[in-house]
Amino acid sequence: METADREPDPRFTLANERTYLTWLSTSLALSAGGVAMAAVSADVFVPWMRTLLAVVLVALSALSAAMAYPRWRRVQQALRRSAPLPPPAIAPLLGYGVAAVAVLALMLILLSR
Template sequence: MEPDPRFTLANERTFLTWLSTALALSAGGVAMAAVPPDVFVPWIRTGLAIMLVTLSALAAGMAYPRWRNIQRALRKQAPLPPPALAAVFGYGVAAVAVIALVLIILSI
């Protein structure tokens, strides 16, 4: 059975939002890697950049499988799958933000 087109389009918008999030995380990682060496400790700066780009790869890599699983559930009128990586992204971005905040405060 075909799901209501509104649900299909909402699922597609969510997919595109995951891709936008991946692009923003990737840009943040590149920006963190481009920070001058005298601003943050180099190994911490590199670690933050790696965390951001890794989160970006996860978001981009999991966007389509999530879209597909939700679309399948909509067609079968089954329960929607839980957002498996929500905690990873929430805690990952929070960790990067807290570490960057500490580094900013310490550099003042």
């Protein structure tokens, strides 16, 4: 049985908003990392790998930004209904994606020395 919508405690609403803004900040950082990777000198990484890393970072940025508002909305609805909070579906993808970029970049740094 679903309870009627009610206004949640403002502290929870504000915490949800801060989380939403953090997803957007993460998106901006990923985008900046992708642009920085694309701007790295051609003699540092092979061009195709530099492009691949930049594309993956910017794609993760777009995904994070695109999923931030739906996540905020689902959490807000759960708060209003006193329902369990939905899991952050994007978190594993971002975590593994950033880890893969970091491992590839580390390998390229070590191999280029």
